Amino acid sequence: MTVIDAHQHFWNLDRVDYPWLTPDHGVIHRTWEEPDLEDRLDQAGVDHTVIVQSMDSFADTEYMIEVADRWPVIAAIVGWVPLDRPDEAAAALDLYAGDPRIVGIRHLIHEDPDPDWLQRAEVQEGLALLTQRDMTFDVVAVLPRHLEHVPYVSERHPGLRMVIDHLAKPPIADQGWEPWAGLLRAAAENPNVYVKLSGLNTAADWSTWTADDLRPYVEYSLDLFGPDRMMYGGDWPVSVLAGGYPKVWAETQRLLETLAPAERARILGGTATEFYRIRGLGDSDA
Numbered sequence: 001m002t003v004i005d006a007h008q009h010f011w012n013l014d015r016v017d018y019p020w021l022t023p024d025h026g027v028i029h030r031t032w033e034e035p036d037l038e039d040r041l042d043q044a045g046v047d048h049t050v051i052v053q054s055m056d057s058f059a060d061t062e063y064m065i066e067v068a069d070r071w072p073v074i075a076a077i078v079g080w081v082p083l084d085r086p087d088e089a090a091a092a093l094d095l096y097a098g099d100p101r102i103v104g105i106r107h108l109i110h111e112d113p114d115p116d117w118l119q120r121a122e123v124q125e126g127l128a129l130l131t132q133r134d135m136t137f138d139v140v141a142v143l144p145r146h147l148e149h150v151p152y153v154s155e156r157h158p159g160l161r162m163v164i165d166h167l168a169k170p171p172i173a174d175q176g177w178e179p180w181a182g183l184l185r186a187a188a189e190n191p192n193v194y195v196k197l198s199g200l201n202t203a204a205d206w207s208t209w210t211a212d213d214l215r216p217y218v219e220y221s222l223d224l225f226g227p228d229r230m231m232y233g234g235d236w237p238v239s240v241l242a243g244g245y246p247k248v249w250a251e252t253q254r255l256l257e258t259l260a261p262a263e264r265a266r267i268l269g270g271t272a273t274e275f276y277r278i279r280g281l282g283d284s285d286a
Contacts, residue, residue: 001265001269002047002273003045003046003047003048004047004048004075004231004268004269004273005041005050006049006050006196006272007050007165008037008049008050008051008233008234008235008236009032009052009235009236010032010034010037010054010064010067011032011054011055012031012033013030013031015063016055017057018054018055020108020111021054027241028237032237033067034071034073036237037237038071040245040246041245043246044245044249046234047269048074050074050076050077050272050276051067051076051077051078052165053106055108056082056108058081058092060079060080061096065077065079065099065101068101074101075101075278076101076103076104076278077099077102077103078104078106078136078276079104079105080105080106081105081126082126083122083126083129084126085126086122086126089126093129093135097133100279103135103136103277104135104137104138105130105138106138106140109139109140109141109146110141110142116145116149118146119149119152124157127157130157131157136162136163136275137162137163138162141166142168144180144183147164147180147183147184147187148186150162150190151186151190154187154189154192154193158190160192161194161275162190162192163194163195163196164193164196165198165199166196166199166203166235167195167197167198167217167221168187168195170217172204172213172214173203173204181220184220184224185224188225188229193225193229194271194275195221195225195230195231196230196231196232197221197232197252198232199233199239200214200218201214201235201243201247201248202235202241202242204242206242206243209242209243210251211251211255214251215255218255227259227263227266228271229271230266230271231267231271231272231275232268232269234249256268
């Protein structure tokens, strides 16, 4: 089994501007790169990662490409193009087409002042470009309104492969349920919509969380999407805020321990390989 962490970040404060990353973010307000992560991946037995954009800028994507050039553990890159400027996005996608590691695009929707950014007509044009190029779209759904947009996009782009990052941040800390549960069920109706089992530690109580706190939300999501549409992500270094990589990995294993080996293999590698069309890592049962 090839194990893939389908959601990790690097950022370099000397190379890229990250307006959202302020000193208020505590320990993660510094540069994080591969020397900080590689030992943790080795200890967990993770073979490859998908590095995901941390800023809506070409500079961030170019930086990720440079890191991937020097660190072959990175199997795929989820970058950024200005989807709300379709002509500019098309030109950038044409340029990136020569790099098979650039498999998808993400936008920091939750940082945009317009909560309905995904419904803009120009963004719909940009998303159509991804469908045409068989590229994926990572959805950052933090507010219920963000998750509500997934069926809207699905109706207009039924062939677009989308993945909802962090299970759309369920209200774990408050032990809440709706509207998250109903909106996630609606999003699951399109078979081209996937989810990431990631980032749940920072949706729970940062100091006390365990797999048991996450379990109702993970089991519900598994019922909706199944192992074939769920993939593991460590959300590092954000995860450092609430336990760090070793705890995230260990508690994820607890969450998956009752599944059949083939189902665990899908979540821990096979689904990401298939969804992101990662080359050279085998078939969807990786």
